[in-house]
Amino acid sequence: MLRQPFLLYNTYVENTSSEEGAVKKLYNKILPYMLLLPMLILMIALVYYPIAVTFSYSLKKMKLTRPNDVEFIGLKNYIEILKSEDFLYSLQNTLFLLIFVVILTTVFGFALALILNREHKLSGLFLAIAILPWAMPPIVNGIIWKFIFFPGYGFINKLFIALGLTEKPIDWLSDRSLLLMVVSVVTAWRSAPFCGIVCLAGLKTIPKELYEAAAIDGSGTFSSFRHITLPLSLPFIGIGMTSASVTAVNIFDEIVSLSGFSDTGKNLLIQNYLTTFSFLDFGRGSALTYIIMILTSGIGVLYLRSLNKEVSYQ
């Protein structure tokens, strides 16, 4: 539909005289660039300029509380960050979250997709319910889960005590490993629905004939799942995993609502926020932003590659 006006226009250009044709050809050449110009201006103003300015800040000693002490220091901010214990600690936490969030999101997301793929009367309702956590703002998500995991009167502790699993309430949010596990669960709960929907879309594209043929050949449910469903869903699982990876690297609200800005649970994003906006060190904060950007770019490349994968039914 969108191509129609251009086809008509080209036909019109071909039917005009040669002089007019030359002008129109020139116009035709310029037109795409003119159409791109507004977006280009927006991109330069809102994306490329800030990226360049942030990079220039990252090469400076620039603390807002010392406006007269701004100087070019090259890569010193980057070197100091990479050498600092705070960065290594935050990186460890980020990697822990990355691994656990991706595993939990993928497993629960794919399981959700398999459940939703079974068609019955309530499929639509189940789908709507399943999407709800994804639609929830991360800060609200974090606050809800804080009540669930609250050391004193939290639901989980009450449940564990009622079931006799523990005598005293467990302090879920003060131990580093426990806290990161809780953050992973909370984040996976929010990101699994998206992964599930992507996988569900993938499952819907698998031709039923393949299952019928496999059944004729004597394949059971598990065998069909292993040899048909799983391999053909892999590109979609890949998309879900990369999306979960980006979510895991960008966790902020959940950590803040569960443990505030404590050292225990801080990841790279929290460290970046503290450096830039709490300590007002825009120089070092900008350098940290670039380091995070490079890390997430790697994940972005994986995401794009998994998008381009072709599905083979052979």
Next chain:
Amino acid sequence: MKKRSLIMALGLAASMALTACGSGESTEESTAAETEAAEVEDSEEEKEAESKEAEEASEEGTADLTGVELSMMVPDWGNPGEELLKRFEEETGCKVNVTEVSWDDIRDKVSIAAVGGQAAADVFEVDWSWVGEMNSAGWLEPIEMTAEDIADEPTIETFTIDGKILALPYANDYRIAYYNTEHFEKAGITEAPETWEDVEAAMKAIKDAGICEYPFSMPMGAEEAGTTSLTWLAWAKNGVVFNDDGTLNKDSVLDALTFENNMVTSGYVDPAMRTATGMDCYNKICSGETSFMVGPTKFVNFISDPEKTAEDVLGKIEPILLPGTEGVSDRTMPLPEAYGVSAYSENKEAAVTFVKWLNSAEIEKELYLANGSIPNRNSVIADMIADGTIKTPGAMLEQAELIKSPFPNGVPDFYAEMSNTMYNNVNSMVLGDKTPEEAFEAMDSKVKELLAQ
């Protein structure tokens, strides 16, 4: 790939070039800059003269700001309310547009706008903990006040650095102690605790008698309240927190850390408080789950409010003076919030007039009725206690007269970074990961590092 690398390299080079351009200065540029600076100085002198005129006019109550519009950015509890804003407009002709922004976001918005040399708002919230950095960054316009006003408002000291008043407090908050008289009486204690030894003995008696499982409540989580709790404890207990050179006073701070740690290891503090927020800790006095706490001044109102306090606790909580070492402490720490005027505001004189108007004795009382902000003027507190507006004041006024800032050189501009280290180490200590000595060493070395910068 080659093309991509080339583009990236070009981008990098362009950014480097931009940076280099930014830092380089030619002679021509310097001359132009000097001329510009001279012009700016002239215009600043004119503005200062205008500002003084307006201030003089406002003091006389004759300020005419017709047609001026001010923007104000405050958290919901700092909003003066429509009635007061309308009254200011009627008196001066100046309209004030209020934007309610969450407390944390205000600081972010002010700093981001300041990077671009802009005012996020003409008047904005200034917390006591932000004043040092905002002063160093040059974001606040100094405000002149009379000696009489300053004497009536001890909290102004917190917003004063190098003799300059940088913001005017609107919500008074200082630490005051609260205790549950019923719990103490059941444990056989008839007198209010006067020293921290009394407090410790009372906590033991109450816990041993099974009256209250966790009789002592104090914020110890990894958040700002963890830092302020350690600060007021050292301040009230030993009368000093920072040495004159800005470093931490080892004897005092280590003593406070040891006290805090003992309260946790003795089982007087609910373990959940190690990860709870400050408000969770304070609310325990209203629910009857704790017997003693030192907390915000606004709880003076809460303890007589049936909506905030459990029915069986109403009338049983008494606000008292902070305990000290030999007897009651002769000081308390202020934690007020203020309205500041942006140094980048185009309507500084109107903004100063507005902030001073809000700070006047008459309006402070109105503000209390409008949004519950505790007045900063001791004369207003005294009036409100006398006329029964504040119902259960206890030692509220007496304590207000003992307000002193624990920062000998004003709040430092690295407060946020220092506080982050302090509360994380307090939290590590109460979680059992560090001894009080280790926690102190970590804080001390960070403060020294920040001072060296």
